[in-house]
Amino acid sequence: xxxxxxxxSRVDVDAAIVDLDGTMVDTLGDFVAALRAMLADLGLxxxxxxxxxxxxxxxxxxxxxxxxxxxGAPDTRYPQAYARYQHHYLxxxxxxxxxxxxxxxxxxxxxxxxxxxxxxxxxxxxxxxxLLAQKGLAGFFEVVFGGDAFERKKPDPLPLLKTCEALGxxxxxxxxxxxxxNDAQAARAAGCPVVLVSYGYNHGQPVRQVxxxxxxxxxxxxxxxxxxxxxx
Numbered sequence: 001x002x003x004x005x006x007x008x009s010r011v012d013v014d015a016a017i018v019d020l021d022g023t024m025v026d027t028l029g030d031f032v033a034a035l036r037a038m039l040a041d042l043g044l045x046x047x048x049x050x051x052x053x054x055x056x057x058x059x060x061x062x063x064x065x066x067x068x069x070x071x072g073a074p075d076t077r078y079p080q081a082y083a084r085y086q087h088h089y090l091x092x093x094x095x096x097x098x099x100x101x102x103x104x105x106x107x108x109x110x111x112x113x114x115x116x117x118x119x120x121x122x123x124x125x126x127x128x129x130x131l132l133a134q135k136g137l138a139g140f141f142e143v144v145f146g147g148d149a150f151e152r153k154k155p156d157p158l159p160l161l162k163t164c165e166a167l168g169x170x171x172x173x174x175x176x177x178x179x180x181x182n183d184a185q186a187a188r189a190a191g192c193p194v195v196l197v198s199y200g201y202n203h204g205q206p207v208r209q210v211x212x213x214x215x216x217x218x219x220x221x222x223x224x225x226x227x228x229x230x231x232x
Contacts, residue, residue: 013115017119
């Protein structure tokens, strides 16, 4: 737990916007499998999981551009790469993914506390909704928005502001829960309080160096913080 961890006991929270990849579900295995299949189709070198972990989080378009650059392929291969990636990911979605410990209990505790919940991810909506359903998480959320739902993706504040509108809540009373600087930057710009999880991806950078109100090791800690508990 980082400094400022008790801030939720001083903030009135009506709702939480929760990220998906790296926050609720470990989807790195899905990304790696789909990207490797895509690269094989294009006759390009493969990519290792550690490299993929540093590139995920900014949407499929950014990921594919980054992977092509990583393997030394020209960006002219992007249209074909994107099509093959979409094809493979739709078939792989969820097969190599697991829900992080504490996620279901944490979401249940938030709902019991009366918080309204939304899922906001840079993952395409066509991938996000089936994954949430497959992992038993869909029922927790009033709304689900993917990276293609709005004109811009996180770290732009627009998706958070639009999600607050959909929930009927104000940004100052809507907590952003994520795993990366994308989530934190979007929250700061939108005027939302923000908590990050310690176990996500964050583009290969230490998450505790990100400007956030707190870093937690499990979603179960969120409502404990709101109750003013002191966690180690």
